[in-house]
Amino acid sequence: MEYEIAGIVVALLLWAAWAVSTERRHRRLPPGPRPWPVVGNMLQLARSASAPHQSFAELAGKHGAVMTLWLGSMTTVVVSSAEAARAMFKHHDAALAGRKIYESMKGDVGNEGSxxxxxxxxxxxxxxxxCTAEFFAAGPLDAMRGVRARCVAQMLHYVREAAAADDGAGTDVGRFFFLMAFNLIGNLMFSKDLLDPASERGAEFFYHAGKTMEFAGKPNMADYFPALRWADPQRIRRRTQFHVKQAFNVAGEFLRERMREREEDVEKKKDYLDVLLEYKGDGVEGPAVFSSTIINVIVFEMFTAGTDTTTSTLEWAMAELLRNPDALRKVQAELRGVIGAGEKVEEEKLEELPYLKSVIKETxxxxxxxxxxxxxxxxxxxxxxxFHIPKETQILVNVWAIGRDPKRWKDPQEFKPERFMDGDTAADYKGHHFxxxxxxxxxxxxxxxxxxxRVLPLALGSVLHSFDWVLGGGMKAAEMDMRERMGITLRKAVPLRAIPIPYHQAHF
Ligand code: HEM
Structure with missing residues (x-):
């Protein structure tokens, strides 16, 4: 009996010591909503799984611009104001420059070389x-100008076909942008039209890359509850890894084909795959050559990083313009004033199209x-x-909330591209205007x-210059559903359907 009582007292003391030390640790963490045992703040957030950025913004309104959330066992700090972002990137950039690795990215393929x-x-x-020197510097980008022009021309061809076939219901606008973005990256990487109906392997790569993005974008319980990791309860890791492997098989074939061509001295323009194959180390650190796994991973990442982001931006730009007819008229007038009917929008002309560029920024x-x-x-x-930010904490910067902060932006919910044209708010993309x-x-x-x-205004400018657009199904601007859906990127929940009318046809 005495031993039992002593045991209970010791247990209570240990529990009290643990509770006090946890409380102390929590006290130094940024504030946040009170977490529940085990699930943390997951229940408070579950209602808004499709729009976590919105519920995090609401919570930040109550708890502050640097806020702690407990997503299951994952300590997360959310940064929600320009001032807090400045503190993060100006003073703690190196300490906070790690990456949180999600379960879907783990497996025998996927991380090495990423x-x-x-x-x-x-x-x-x-x-x-x-990447910075060989893919995205001005020289290599100038050399690939023709590739971008060709991919955009092909997109206009698809839009023209859709215009001819339209029965008034409108066509899925995002799809054209997705095909263009995917084809562009395929051409930058391999000099291949992956969506050419003759390229079966291209279609396969397209399918598996799309599936990977779909599964990797789903919320996964295994990320928040380590005990569930082995079980992979939603099968997200297994499915993602399956599609990654299939895509790698196809990319591996492209790689072998290219190595054969190089041995046979087949003459062609240098693309990103050649850059990766010719890599001989940078004399500073890292490997002297890239393994085929590393090359596959880099290739694949360019698709995942580049297609959905580009598609989402362009679809939202079209949706905002169709909802704001004055802005649509203004951007088309600018385009048609600078570029003659029947001519193409070219990158060289973008400098003369400030309103178009502001439309992209506002989007x-x-x-x-x-x-x-x-x-x-x-x-x-x-x-x-x-505040204390412990090692291993996940950091989310809510740029959605920062972009709509009423303390920083006048009429923050309104679509007003003009705001980027006057000196005060002429922010650029360099990451210095927080x-x-x-x-x-x-x-x-x-x-x-x-x-x-370059690509965003070129693609948007081209579809707006060559076509007039009206909403499908007789919908009015005020009736548009502008809700958002979170996947790998923030997409429009209801895809935009609009009718393209070739400009000349509309004006004769
Ligand atoms: C609308 C277009 C795009 C937007 C808005 C966008 C935005 C972003 C953002 C927000 C990040 C993460 C920054 C951070 O974690 O602090 C990122 C990283 C990255 N993006 Fe983009 N991106 C776009 C297009 C592209 C394209 C076209 C490519 C490649 C072809 C690309 C390749 C990458 C890569 C490789 C990274 C990882 C960099 C790193 O971790 O060091 N992105 N992008």
Whole structure:
């Protein structure tokens, strides 16, 4: 009996010590809603699984611009204001430049060689330098101008076909943009039209890449409850890894084909695959050559990073323009004033199209495709704005909330491209204006900004110059459903359907 009582007393003392130390640790963490045992704040957030950026923004309104959430066992700090983002990227960029790795990305393929999921360190630096210098610098981008023009011309051809076949219901606008973006990356990487009906292997790659993005974008219980990891209860890891492997098989074939061509000295323009095959180390750190696994991973990542982000931005831009007819008229007048009827929109002309470029910025402010950036992770503990951020914490930067902050933006919910044309708010994409960071900021910011800054206005300008657009099914602008759905990117929940009317046909 005495032993039992002593045991209970010891247990109570241990529990009290644990509770006090947890309370102390929590006290130094940024504030947040009170968590439940085991599930943390998951129940409070479950209602809004399709729009977590919105519920996180609401919670930040109550708890502050640096806030702790417990997603199951995952400690997460959410940054929700321009000031807090400045503190993060200006003063703690290196400490917070790690990546949180989700279950869907784990497996025998997927992590080795990755740039997006690499932890901040020598391997990441090597890939990043290569990407910045060989893929997205002005020289290589200029050399690939023709490829972009060809992919956009092909998209216009598909839109023309859809216009001829339209019965008044309208056509899925996002699909044209997705095909263009996918085809563009296929051409930058392999000089191949993956969507050419003659390319069976291209269609296979397209299918598996799409499925990978679909599964990787689903919320996964195994990320939040480590005890469930072995079971993979929603089969997300197994499914994602299956499709990644299938896509790698196809990419591996393209790689072998290219190596044969190189041995046979087949003459062709240099693409990204050649850059990766010719890599001989950068003399600073990292490998001297890339293995075929690393090449497959890099190739695949360019598709996952580049297609959904581009598609989402362009679909939202069209939706906002159709809902705001004045802005639509203004951008078309600018385009048709600068570029004659029957001529093509070309990259050289983009400088003369400031309103078009502002339409893209305003779209990215309201609808950043990655509303939390790509999740960061604290590599080291640090003190930020007086709060303790423990090592391994996941950091989400709510750029969606920052872009709509009424303290920073006048009429934040309104679509007003003009705001980017006057000096005060003429923010660029470089990540120095912390109220507008759709591409991130600091070390981990998107390396493809120079590519995106050309492709987005080129593609949007082309469909607006060559076609007039009306909503499908006789819908009125005020009736449009503008709800958002979170997958791998923030997409329009109800795909936009609109009718393209060739410009000349509309005006004769
Ligand atoms: C609308 C277009 C795009 C947007 C808004 C966008 C946005 C972003 C964002 C927010 C990040 C993460 C930044 C961070 O975690 O701090 C990122 C990373 C990345 N993006 Fe983009 N992106 C776009 C297009 C592209 C394209 C076209 C490519 C490639 C062809 C690309 C390749 C990458 C890569 C490789 C990373 C990982 C960088 C790293 O972890 O160091 N992105 N992008």
């Amino acid at each position: 740039l997006i999921t690499a932890q901040y360190g020598p391997h990441w630096r090597t890939l990043r330098r290569l 990215l402010r309201l609808h950043p495709p990655l509303p939390f950036l790509v999740p960061h992770k604290a590599m080291e503990s640090c003190e930020m704005l007086g 109220e507008f960071i759709p591409f991130g900021s600091g070390r981990r910011m998107c390396p493809a900004v120079p590519l995106a800054a």
